[in-house]
Amino acid sequence: MMIGRRLAYPLALALALTPPSVAATKTPTENEALVAAHAWWDAFAKGDESRVTALSATDLSVTLSVGATLDRGGAIAAAREHAGSAYAGTVWSDDRVRFVARDVAVVTSTATEGFANVRTAFRYLTVLARQGSQWHVAAAQSTRVLAPTPRSSVTDAGLLASYAGVFRTPGGQTLEVKPQPGHLLLVEPGGAQRRLDPIARDLFEFEKPQASSGVLRFLFVRDGAGRVTGVTRLGPQVTTFPRVDH
Secondary structure, three states: OHHHHHHHHHHHHHHHOOOHHHHHOOOHHHHHHHHHHHHHHHHHHHOOHHHHHHHEEEEEEEEOOOOOEEEHHHHHHHHHHHOOOOEEEEEEEEEEEEEEEOOEEEEEEEEEEEEOOEEEEEEEEEEEEEEOOEEEEEEEEEEEOOOOOOOOOHHHHOOHHHHOEEEEOOOOOEEEEEEEOOEEEEEOOOOOEEEEEEEEOOEEEEOOOEOOOEOOEEEEEEOOOOOEEEEEEEOOOOEEEEEOOO
16 A cells, blocks of 8 residues: 555654653554654644655544644645744643544644744644554644733733723623732623733733633723723624723
8 A cells, every 4th residue: 555655664763763751651552553643743743745645544634723624635735834944843741542443543642832932732632543554644633722921010011000990891781890919800790700910011811711712811992191991802702891980
């Protein structure tokens, strides 16, 4: 089989370079599937078109964290576009391999990718099918691991007291913003209180990413005199709440 012959060398090389700690904690079959999954994502990120081609099943389906979906041809084309990027490698952790059939493996991993001086963490889910002795990626999905934005000092965020106020929602209810030492408190219409941490002047972020909406930021709007006249929620939809307690 042509795909198997193309895959044999890169997979053998990857197995040879596998850290002892990885090999020691996996059975040979588990390790083969894990190394193939790592190799596919690594090749995709750094733009190794030939390796992505060799490691991909003919009916490959890919879903990326940005929402894009790709078939085998699309994945190969996307890898081609990555060639020459500032990819600086991937650090792997939290690897798990399980078999849903004799020749079908599901691999989940955390991957921290480096591009130039920026590192971003993803959760990868990879489904592999074995043909003969070779593993090929049949489906792959990436989910970005959300992390809070670096916090700003209170001085950088401006005078916290100036943000205090009552703001009207599109449904006619009200939100209240209260200053606290080093941060703000957002009181929702139902009474729930959420901490807002400063990340820049007039820009705040929820203390933790939300399970349903991810990272939520709030931008306070000022008039020509510098008075806060509203606050805009940035994501997943942009919504502005005008201030009503002037």
